[in-house]
Amino acid sequence: MTINIGGLTLPSLNSTNGIAIDIFLTGCTRHCKNCHNPNLWDENAGIRMEITELISIINRNRKVLDSIAIMGGEPVENGNLLPLLHALRSNFAEKKLWLYTSFELEEL
Secondary structure (H helix, E strand, O other), X not given: OEEEEEEEEEEEOOOOOOOEEEEEEOOOOOOOOOOOOHHHOOOOXXXXXXXXXXXXXXXXXXXXXXXXXXXXXXXXXXXXXXXHHHHHHHHOOOOEEEEOOOOOHHHO
């Protein structure tokens, strides 16, 4: 299974508590005013990556990571977000998983 990645930041010291990998997913229809990443609105931006390849990248850096952060675009609008979350949780249960979204909890 593949997912569109707009970028990876490793290490990231700004998105979570501690050291993280930031995973930027592409695609967003919300187009929020003052968006930080309007270049990621296009769902076809970035590169297609196998989720297993992303898991492998994270695994190679596992020892230094405290967290995994997913942002976008709007990650909740990505059709493969749930398989990605399941893969991350099953492979990195000891890591904190952060999801940055413009949706309110009630909307999810």
